[in-house]
Amino acid sequence: MNSKFSFVHLFNMKKESLTIITQNEKMREIINRIDKIASTDSSVLLIGETGVGKEIFAEYIHRTSHRSEKTFVKLSLSAMPEDLLESELFGHVKGAFTSATNEKKGLFEIANHGSIFLDDIDDVPLSIQTKLLRVLEQREIMRVGDTKPIPIDVRLITASKVDLKELVSRNIFRSDLFYRINVVPFTIPPLRARKDDIQPLAEHFIKHFAPEKNLSLSKAAIKCMVNYNWPGNVRELRNVIQRVCLFAEREIIPADLPVEIRGEENLENIIKACKRCFVEDGMIFDEVMACLEFNLIKEALDKANGNQSKAAKSINLSLSTFRDKLKKYKLI
Template structure:
């Protein structure tokens, strides 16, 4: 949603409407009416005419979040709107010309849904004009301080709140299964009860008690128990994740990571090659004296 906001604000449509739609929150039976509107009386409950969200976004932008939840039965109508630049309200006899920029976001790989027959390939190729892959927040922890400051200013600018080093370290260490939306809610909730400084104890219990290493171990154990991985595969998965996490924690410093993992540098180097981790451009060979001791500090979007 933040990226969609950015695209709209920096386009020539910035002074025009920007409609945001959470598709997963709208019941399937109401979605067509919400998006495309209806005339008076085409079905029970339609007492008057109603403009759809596409019509309200005319000359501006519309953001369809969770496009992977878009019903297959309506995908042909959405495709027709995009191709013809006109839409029909439910019960209407004449189409309405519209001019909108469509931005969509998916929480899963749409190409996989296409291969499974759950998403129309022609619609996929129509919206996949400028794809932007946004990694999960846990894979871009360097963004967390900037996002934290952004949300503090958004929800409590008048308080001039700052964050302690310990609190920021806890926020960076957390795995954020809810991605940016979860971080936004945590900051929003926290600033309500803070006057000038966010301390570690002000953060939710789940953030403070999170242990990244235990999370990796539990995840690999779950894959083993559910038979997604063999024992050998689970051990390799755990080893690769521990190495990747250590390198990330130490800004890619291999010598420091070897010391942290109690491994000879040559052994760590062999394992990095084994698991294909050397493609990570953060890996470096800095001297141990230059190692930082502090802690550094999730969708596919189609435009």
């Protein structure tokens, strides 16, 4: 498929690897329920915050269905401009509008006999909701500018980051469309509600991003990550680990993590936290010293507004030694 929109992704699932990492009981229950309905053609609605992994579950549903050999198409409805959305979903004929110099298949046609995943269904305009309802009821689409219906056979999977019932009550979302897509709903819990998944997910991402480095997570780093709220969910965790893997050399310690995840606001708190981890988690000497040194150097630099000479003097280090520390901890 040719598209100028990067948020439209089309691929054959057999050519892609798919891994769902979890040891959480609720997540396992969701997977077990999905396994029971995956072989059907029922519409599925995935509900959950941004970044919880709804797209992975949509792919999993397709992979385990009888349509797995066919095409899987996904589209973020929030990313698509409204004036182009109808054409992207249903296609258009030549001359349908000014820039329609050629006919074009829509995503529903491309996904015929396969599955289509529409993310952010809560953002779809009412005008498009009406057309989606027609597709579900009549199993056919009509290209923009055409009068000839085209039969389709597609399994629809949708996702929402909010409760659609609330949108229905506010007349923002059509109730008849809601009932059509809500045949089998699944609510994916946020990462903060399944903290037992944080370590296995982090270790999985480490192996993915730095397989050659043989990195590991210290107990103190794991504790910091478990205590963090993860507003961006699994996507945020993935991005953090990707960034950490760029700089870490052996064992990932709290000093390697972003300050909001370390959760320490000043040097006094850092010292208290290191003492606590040393006693409770068996934090080794090198970890404690690296944690203290990193934060001492960083705080000195922050207080000196980036002036290296002033920062070095404030903690009684030579400028050359201070700069060596900055390089060591990738602060410059």
